[in-house]
Amino acid sequence: MVERVLATDATLALIDKLRATHGPLMFHQSGGCCDGSAPMCYPEGEFRVGINDVLLGDIGGCNFYMDDDQFEYWKHTQLTIDVVPGRGSGFSLEAPEGVRFLTRGRVFTDEEANTLAAAMTP
Known part of the structure; x- marks a missing residue:
């Protein structure tokens, strides 16, 4: 299985810390200006997911x-x-911790891209 999003160990540790304080969490990356292009962490349900979200x-x-x-x-x-x-x-939610979430990217291999495409085909 090819995953579209992964997390580093440091991210997983921070998620656990934030979850202990805020309860269930969710992430959204809008692609908007300024910090909108960064992954944002919210209490689950605090950000309204719309039909234009994947x-x-x-x-x-x-x-x-x-x-x-x-x-x-x-x-x-x-x-x-x-x-x-x-x-x-x-x-x-991570802002008061003196850290921020950051997205790093790696282009899928041809094999991974084909696997993802096949999964999307009915």
Whole structure:
């Protein structure tokens, strides 16, 4: 199985810490301006997912959504969500921790792309 989104060990540890404080979590990456292009972490249900959002998978038991316009740019790429020092958006739950989530990408191999395409075919 080819996964569209993965998480580093540091990300999984931070998810566990945030979940202990805030309960169930979710992620969304909008592709908007400023911090909108960064993955944002919210309490589950606090961000309203719409018909233009694509569920890429889950990381650490948290659904990870992306705006479909942004997904068009990233659909050929496996995303790895990492944590780096610095201040991200004030809306994302990790902001008070002095770190921010960051998306790293790797282009799918031809074999992986074919597997994903086959999975999408009815």
